[in-house]
Amino acid sequence: MTDPVRLAQRVVQLLNCSRNEAEHYIRNGRVSVDGEIVELPQHRVSDERIEIDTRTPPGEVEPATILLHKPAGVDAIEGPDPAVALVVPASRWEDDPSGVHLLQRHFHRLVPLVPLEREASGLMVLTQDRRVRRRLVEDADDIEQEFVVEVEGTVAPDGLERLRDGLPHRGGLLPRCSVSWQSENRLRFALKGVREGQLQWMCGQVGLRAVAIRRLRIGRVATGKGPNGAMPPGAWRYLPVGERF
Incomplete structure (x- = not known):
């Protein structure tokens, strides 16, 4: 030996x-x-x-940014059931198009960003990259987020116009946003500077009750679709090099 x-x-x-x-x-x-x-x-x-494996020239290991489809009932940032626990090699989306080589170091010191309520589902971001963290924290109010909200009830006659124009809230007006029907019980919201509980509150102001919320997009980055359909709840993919929020 x-x-x-x-x-x-x-x-x-x-x-x-x-x-x-x-x-x-x-x-x-x-x-x-x-x-x-x-x-x-x-x-x-x-x-x-x-x-x-010498097929790829050696280079610096880039910090990872992971895009998770958070299921409802999982804590995004703080709580007993943190979303980061779902980010393991076995739950990587089989249709991940990023081409990023999976490394064990990618699962260390991931910081969850862009809060999402426990009972909401959809896209969330976990990163090791200070540049991504700075962008999503410092520019949070300038980055549009897109949601689908399932609702119950009957909307007020001018309800959509009021939602779009900006409702009075905490002594000011909410920013104008895009709101449209996707189906008879599903609204699509595209808005900036969204806060915890805001979508539920907005729906309540026009006679509706939000029963399910799913985030589809943060900035230009969406949950993702592949040959077998959309990335399912509990799965994750890498943010490819060059893709920006």
């Missing part, structure tokens, strides 16, 4: 590359030890079988 060495050192020997390149191959999940991907350059190896 040979003396144990760092995996990065073994990769340097096998590829005749720099230590920096070797560490990039490992951190990008391109190196396996006896058939198991190892992402830690300091992992010790001796006589194990080392395989290296």
Whole structure:
């Protein structure tokens, strides 16, 4: 048995590359030890079988941003049933079009953003990327969100116009927004600066009761559709490089 060495050192020997390149191959999940991907350059190896995927040039590991279809009854940010617990390798959407190589490090220190009520469902964002976090926190009131709301009741005669024009709320007026019927009991909202409980309150002001809320889109990013239909509740996909909110 040979003396144990760092995996990065073994990769340097096998590829005749720099230590920096070797560490990039490992951190990008391109190196396996006896058939198991190892992402830690300091992992010790001796006589194990080392395989290296050199088809993709080594580069810096980009922080991950994950788009989850949150089911109703799951806490988005705080609570006993956090949505982040759903983000595991096995629940990745089979039609994820991003092409991002799955890494174990992508599931560490994910920050949930853009609140969504526990009983609502739909798109939510979890990220390791400070740039995404800054965009969704600092520019939150400028980013349009789209929802579908199932309602009960009879809408007031001028109800849609009042919703669109901006209802009086907490001493001011809500911003103008887009509201339209999708079916006889389903409204589509596209609005900015939405706050917790706002959609339920807005519906109540025009004689309706919101019974289910689903977020379809944040900015330009939607839940996603693939060959087998929309991404289902509980599944997630990566935000591809170049896709912006």
